[in-house]
Each structure stands twice: as C-alpha cells, then as structure tokens.
Amino acid sequence: MPDWRSMVRQHLAASRMDPEEREEVAVELASHLEEVYEDHRVNGFSAAEAARRASSEVRDWRVLARRIRHARRQEGAVNHRTMSIWIPGLVSLTLASGSLALLQLWGVRPHIWWTRSGLALLFYIPWLLAQPVFGAVAAYMSRRNGGVWHERLTASLIPAASMVGAFCVAVCVAIALNKAGGGHEINAIALSLLVLSWAVVPGLALALGALPFLAGTTLERAELEQAR
Amino acid sequence: MTKALIRKQISSKIARGSAELAILALLVKQPLYGFEIAKRIEEESAGALRFNLASLYPMLYALEKRGWIKGRWEPNRAGRDRRYYSATPAGRKQLAPLRRQWRSFFIALDRLAEVSRA
Numbered sequence: 001m002p003d004w005r006s007m008v009r010q011h012l013a014a015s016r017m018d019p020e021e022r023e024e025v026a027v028e029l030a031s032h033l034e035e036v037y038e039d040h041r042v043n044g045f046s047a048a049e050a051a052r053r054a055s056s057e058v059r060d061w062r063v064l065a066r067r068i069r070h071a072r073r074q075e076g077a078v079n080h081r082t083m084s085i086w087i088p089g090l091v092s093l094t095l096a097s098g099s100l101a102l103l104q105l106w107g108v109r110p111h112i113w114w115t116r117s118g119l120a121l122l123f124y125i126p127w128l129l130a131q132p133v134f135g136a137v138a139a140y141m142s143r144r145n146g147g148v149w150h151e152r153l154t155a156s157l158i159p160a161a162s163m164v165g166a167f168c169v170a171v172c173v174a175i176a177l178n179k180a181g182g183g184h185e186i187n188a189i190a191l192s193l194l195v196l197s198w199a200v201v202p203g204l205a206l207a208l209g210a211l212p213f214l215a216g217t218t219l220e221r222a223e224l225e226q227a228r
Numbered sequence: 229m230t231k232a233l234i235r236k237q238i239s240s241k242i243a244r245g246s247a248e249l250a251i252l253a254l255l256v257k258q259p260l261y262g263f264e265i266a267k268r269i270e271e272e273s274a275g276a277l278r279f280n281l282a283s284l285y286p287m288l289y290a291l292e293k294r295g296w297i298k299g300r301w302e303p304n305r306a307g308r309d310r311r312y313y314s315a316t317p318a319g320r321k322q323l324a325p326l327r328r329q330w331r332s333f334f335i336a337l338d339r340l341a342e343v344s345r346a
Contacts, residue, residue, distance in 0.1 A: 025285075028262065028311050032281050035263035057281035064282050071289035 001037060002051050005030040011058075015065035016146075017072075025068055033057065066146045084147030089158030092138035092206070096159035099134075100127050119190050121197050131202050132209030134159065139210035149214045156210035160203030167195055247287050248296075249326045250277055252319055255297055259314035262288065288313060296322055 008030040012022050033054045040050035058064050103124055113121040135156035142152040174186050250269050254260060260268065265288070266279040279287075291297045296319030299311045315323070 027309060029281060029285065031308055031310060032262045032266075032285075034308065036281070039263075039267075059282065064286070067282075067286040068289055071286040072293055 001034070001047075002054075004033040004037070004054075008033065011061035012065050014062070015069060017065070017069055021072065062146070063148070081151075083145035084142045084151040085155045085158075088138040088141035088145070088147070088152075088155035091141060092134045092156060093159045093162055095134045095137065096127075096131065096202070099130055100124065103127055115193070117189065119187075119193055121193050123197055123201070128202060128205055131159075131205030135206030135209030136213060137209075138206075139213035143213050152214055153207065153210055156206050157203055160199045160206055163199040163202070164195065167191070167199065245326075245330070246277070247279070247283070248291065249323075249330055251287065251291060252296060252315055252323050252326065255313055255315040256320055256323055259312040261310040261312050265313065291319070295319070 005026065008026045009023075012026050012029075015022060017025065036057060037050050037054040040053050041047065045053065103126060108124065108126060111123045111125050113123070115121065138156040138158065139152040142155040147155065171186065171191065178186070250273070251265060254265060254268055254272075262281075262284055266281075266284050270278050288297065288299070292299055292313070295316055297313045298316050299313045301309050301311050303309050
C-alpha cells in the first residue's frame, strides 16, 4: 500500500497552515485515502488501479490546501481574490505608474515613431523595458498568495488594464462632449495608436515578465473549478 | 455580473447547501468519520450525491468552524486514528430550518417546473 501519510504531508508542505494544524489535517486526509484505497482493493481492483483511484480523489492539492485553510479560518473567496489579484495588481500598478512619473520628473524624453499619416507612437523605452519586472513581481506575489495561473496573469496585467479603463473613460467623456456640441472628433486611428503604445505593448511586456511564474509545479495544474 | 457567473454562484450555493443538509442529517443520528460520511451519503442517496476527499473535508472543517459539528480523534483496533464527527446542539438546531428551506425550495421548484411529473 502506498505511504499515504508521507504523500499527503508532502503535498501540504507548502501550505500556509500552522505545522500542528497541517499535521492533524495530513493524518486525517491520509487516513481517508487509505480507506478509499482499501475499499477499491476489496472491490477487486488491482493495487495500482486502487492507488490511482484513491489519488484521483484530489485533483489539485494546492487548491485543496487553500480551501481547507479558508474553511478552518472562515475566510471567503473575496479575501483570496484580494490576496491573489488585487494586492499584487496594485503593487504592479504602483510600480508602473511610479516609475513613469519618475522618468518624467527626471526629464527622460519619450521615443516617438511617426506614422505615414502623421500620427505619433510614443514610447518611454526605459519604462517599457521595466514592465516585465513589474509583471513578474505581480505574478510572483500572486503565486505566493495561492493564485492559480490566470489569477497571476490577471494581477500582472492590471497596469495595462487600468490604461484601457482610462482610455474608455476618456472616450466616453469625448462622446458626451461631442453630443453636447463642444467636443472634438475622435480619431479612431490615433486612439488605436494610443491604446497600442500605452496598453497593448506594455501589456505584452508585463505578460512576458509574468510568464516564468505562470507555470506551476505538477501539483498546481488542476483547475480551480474543483474548489469553488 | 454575467449570467454564467450568476448560474455558477447559484449552483455553488445549491451544492453547498445540499451538502450541509446531507452531512448534518447523517451526523445527528450518530458520529461518523470522513470516509464513512462520504460512503453513507453516496449509498443513501443511491449515488446521486457523491463526495470525494477534496469536496468533503473543506465542508467538514467549515461546519466545525461554524460550531455545527465537532470532531474528536479516536483510535480503532487497526491502530488507525480516525476523527469522528458528531452534530453539536447548535448543529441540531440548524437542521430543522435547513430541512424547511429545502422542502420549500423543492415545492417551489415543483410548482414552477412540475419536476415530480417530469
């Protein structure tokens, strides 16, 4: 029979439970797996098949450990979302906007590329080069806080998403002003270039930085649905 | 909020609510340990409700934290420690309103969709 207790201990080792609490949970879960295994054996399954079936009781140990921790502390999903998305995202956003403000304060000039139609694509190259670092910081923090891959990616993309949000607000205001008769025409190409230089390209750079932190260990692969 | 999210939340609430009722209804009768709870629920619901380890224990710990059930370790003859859960007085009190809520829910659903005649 597999050593369920050491297997469960190993799976729960990275969880943020107190050692005493973790051990108690490990003993209880291992005992459950032993019973499942024995039940399958009694029902005629081979040792290997019984072990496989018992192991399939848990698809993602990381998610299970988090759910158990939340259940024992009565934490809600909102708290998890805050820890895995909003706080890392806010850190990344602060770093991105703070560094941009510093560059402007130090008088760093943006790199401008002119299009054939006379419109400008504006890039702060040092700021753009720093984006992967900010994306990596957010994804790393999210992973530490138990975030799954899409939460890590979301956290890292929050600075770019904020820019998209800001552009949406600006467009809405411009449309409202147009309707009131006092605004300017919205140039769709200029707007696209703005989105490209301030949201799409930085977003790609942020995602690039987050990439090494998106892939987890084999324990982290299963989906979140099981947990919710 | 998207329709998919609302549907997911409703389905998650139904699943959680039905699990709470199933576990409490078993534990008011007698103390049981985790594997037994899962097995009994599956048997008594004719396989309609099934708990695996990943779905059962977070629920048990949440109910325990809420004070509705209480776990205690007991050694058995095979030398394997088992944690037996039993319903607390607070849990027993919760069972009647939970049953009423579910009865009302099924009656309402039946009226609406004629589930029993489907």
